[in-house]
Amino acid sequence: MITRGECALEVSMEDFLKLDIRVGRIIRAEPFPEARRPAYKLFIDFGPELGEKKSSAQITKNYTIEALAGRLVLAVVNFPSRQIGPIRSEVLTLGVPDAEGEVMLIAPERDVPLGGRLY
Template identity: 40%
Template sequence: MTTTITWEEFERVDLRSGTIIKVDTFPRAKKPAYKIWADFGSDIGVLQTSAQITVHYTPESLLGRTIVGCVNLSEKNIAGFLSQFLLVGFADANGSICLIAADPKVPNGQKML
């Protein structure tokens, strides 16, 4: 069952469009993951995160990809790497993450309405 939140609570969640500009493997992570850097436009800039998305994506397939990120969560240290945003996706039938994207492409930094 889902929990109901108010419109005011939802408006506090800052989901933004971004473009992945750099991807590295992350051998120190407990589960297979990548280190990802994304450009969220001139107001927010480049943020980094760790994401367990290695099943469906290679580093090469992620570069230049438009993504959706939650940019106003508190920072989190993941195996010595500072995560500054949450990369948003859905789990497939096997629990592997499939990324959410804007289609067609939108400018970096657009707030989800």
């Protein structure tokens, strides 16, 4: 386990740029009762280039389904998709833990074009 102030490994800028992190807007969220830990199914619009992608997120402690629709998020869009229960998660939605260890979503502070890439 990595503790604060420690890095798992060094990566080059070239390695970082291999990650395709884009901004998307949550179109809708649904309960995900089949998940092992409490989670939601997210349907995220990444704009005309990438379209809509699905993800699951363990964010039930800090977000209600109603509060998620319309929210901007950042996600890694070039990882291989992964089967999580009955859904195929196509992107990794990014977040950081709060003081209690519960996930808080990462998002731009202002409205930006969907599909914009993080550099």
